[in-house]
Amino acid sequence: MRALVAVCLLLSGCTLDRSGEVDELPDVAVDPPVIEASSDIAVEPAADLSVDEPAVDVQNEPAATEADAPPEAEEACEPTTCAAKGVECGTVSDGCGADLSCGTCEGGAICSAAGKCCQPKTCGDLGAACGDADDGCGQTLDCGTCPLPKQPCVLNKCEACVPDDCNALLPLCNYQPDGCGKTVYCSCPSGQTCNNGTCCKPKTCADMGNACGTLYDGCGSTISCGCPYGQDCYQNACCAPKKCSDFPGQCGDLYDGCGDTVYCGCAYGEACFQGKCCTPKKCTELSPSCGSLYDQCGGTVSCSCPYGETCSQGTCCKPKSCTEMHPLCGPLYDGCGGPLNCGCAYGEVCYQQQCCTPLKCVDNGWNCGTPPDGCGGTLSCGTCSSGKVCAQNKCQ
Structure with a gap:
C-alpha cells in the first residue's frame, strides 16, 4: 500500500x-x-x-484527525547479506528468520567458527613432535606421543628420556622395561617372592586359619599345613572327630563328622541293635515260650522247658499219661503233639479207643450159642445136649 x-x-x-x-x-x-x-x-x-x-x-482537503489515520503497517524485514556480515563461508542467519548460505572454502581450507576460510596447519608445519597443538583455525591437532614411554613431551617437543629405577617400578620384579628402551633387573623385598613379574608375600600356615593339607600360598606355590593334636584334616579343614561319649545310647560304626567312622560298643549284657544299645530278653522273661526265640534285640535265644514238659509249637507243654487218658486206649496224642499208645487193664479189651470189659456166658446164664461179648467180639457158650435146642443162648 x-x-x-x-x-x-x-x-x-x-x-x-x-x-x-x-x-x-x-x-x-x-x-x-x-x-x-x-x-x-x-x-x-x-x-x-x-x-x-x-x-x-491536498491543500484544500480538510486536515485528517488522529482518529481518521489508518493503522501503520509493520515495516518489512530486509535480510542481510554474507558480505554485510563479513562472512566468507558456512551458514549464518539472514536476520529475518532464515538461513543464509555463504558458500564453501577451496584448496583444502576449512571454514572457521568466525566464517572465514582458513588453511589449517599440520604438526609438521608447526614443528610439533608430540602432544596437542592449535592448527591456527580453531581446531586441536593430536601430534602423538614420544617414542619412549618415559620420554616427556614439553611444548610439543620430546625431551630426554628419564628411565625408571627399581624403586619406581615396585611392586614389579625380574627383568622390566625401564621406559627408555632398556631393561632393568629388580628383586623383591625380604619375605617376598617374584610371581609372574610382581612381588608377592606368600601366606604361611598361620595365615590359613583352620585350613590344612596342601594349600595355595597366593604367590604361585603351595604350602603343606597340618592340624593341632587330636584333630584330623578333612576336606582341607581341621576337624575334631567325635568320640563314643558324644553318642550316648548309640552303638556300632558311627560317623565321626570328619570323614571317618568310630566303632562304639555297649555295656556288658547289652547288644547293639539298629544303632541302639539293647538288653536281650532271657528265657525266664519269655516263658512259657520255648525253642529258638527272638530276644527282641536282633538275636535269638534257645529256651528249653522244665522237667516233665516238652516244647510243642513254641510253647512248653506237659504231655498226658495213659492213666490220665483212661478209659481211652490205643494210639492217642499226648496233648503236646506227641504219640501215646495206651492199653487197658487186665480183663479189659480196647474197643473203639475205649477200654471195655467183655461179657461172660456164665454171668448172663448163657449155655449155648455165640452171643456178642459187648466189646466187639463173640462168645462161645457151648452146645445143648441131645434132645434140647438153643434158644436165646439157652438150652431148652
Missing part, C-alpha cells in the same frame, strides 16, 4: 515527508521507478491509474 502511495505521489509531482506534509517536487525528469526482482515487496500494476483522473488538491 505504501508503495502504491509513493507511485501516486511520484506521478503527481509531490513528496510526503515524515510529518505527513506534502511537498511539491522540483521540475526534474523522473524516470519510472525500477523494482528489483529480488525485492521482497510485491507491487501490483496500477491498472486503475489514469492521467485523466483529476488531481487531488
Whole structure:
C-alpha cells in the first residue's frame, strides 16, 4: 500500500515527508521507478491509474484527525547479506528468520567458527613432535606421543628420556622395561617372592586359619599345613572327630563328622541293635515260650522247658499219661503233639479207643450159642445136649 502511495505521489509531482506534509517536487525528469526482482515487496500494476483522473488538491482537503489515520503497517524485514556480515563461508542467519548460505572454502581450507576460510596447519608445519597443538583455525591437532614411554613431551617437543629405577617400578620384579628402551633387573623385598613379574608375600600356615593339607600360598606355590593334636584334616579343614561319649545310647560304626567312622560298643549284657544299645530278653522273661526265640534285640535265644514238659509249637507243654487218658486206649496224642499208645487193664479189651470189659456166658446164664461179648467180639457158650435146642443162648 505504501508503495502504491509513493507511485501516486511520484506521478503527481509531490513528496510526503515524515510529518505527513506534502511537498511539491522540483521540475526534474523522473524516470519510472525500477523494482528489483529480488525485492521482497510485491507491487501490483496500477491498472486503475489514469492521467485523466483529476488531481487531488491536498491543500484544500480538510486536515485528517488522529482518529481518521489508518493503522501503520509493520515495516518489512530486509535480510542481510554474507558480505554485510563479513562472512566468507558456512551458514549464518539472514536476520529475518532464515538461513543464509555463504558458500564453501577451496584448496583444502576449512571454514572457521568466525566464517572465514582458513588453511589449517599440520604438526609438521608447526614443528610439533608430540602432544596437542592449535592448527591456527580453531581446531586441536593430536601430534602423538614420544617414542619412549618415559620420554616427556614439553611444548610439543620430546625431551630426554628419564628411565625408571627399581624403586619406581615396585611392586614389579625380574627383568622390566625401564621406559627408555632398556631393561632393568629388580628383586623383591625380604619375605617376598617374584610371581609372574610382581612381588608377592606368600601366606604361611598361620595365615590359613583352620585350613590344612596342601594349600595355595597366593604367590604361585603351595604350602603343606597340618592340624593341632587330636584333630584330623578333612576336606582341607581341621576337624575334631567325635568320640563314643558324644553318642550316648548309640552303638556300632558311627560317623565321626570328619570323614571317618568310630566303632562304639555297649555295656556288658547289652547288644547293639539298629544303632541302639539293647538288653536281650532271657528265657525266664519269655516263658512259657520255648525253642529258638527272638530276644527282641536282633538275636535269638534257645529256651528249653522244665522237667516233665516238652516244647510243642513254641510253647512248653506237659504231655498226658495213659492213666490220665483212661478209659481211652490205643494210639492217642499226648496233648503236646506227641504219640501215646495206651492199653487197658487186665480183663479189659480196647474197643473203639475205649477200654471195655467183655461179657461172660456164665454171668448172663448163657449155655449155648455165640452171643456178642459187648466189646466187639463173640462168645462161645457151648452146645445143648441131645434132645434140647438153643434158644436165646439157652438150652431148652
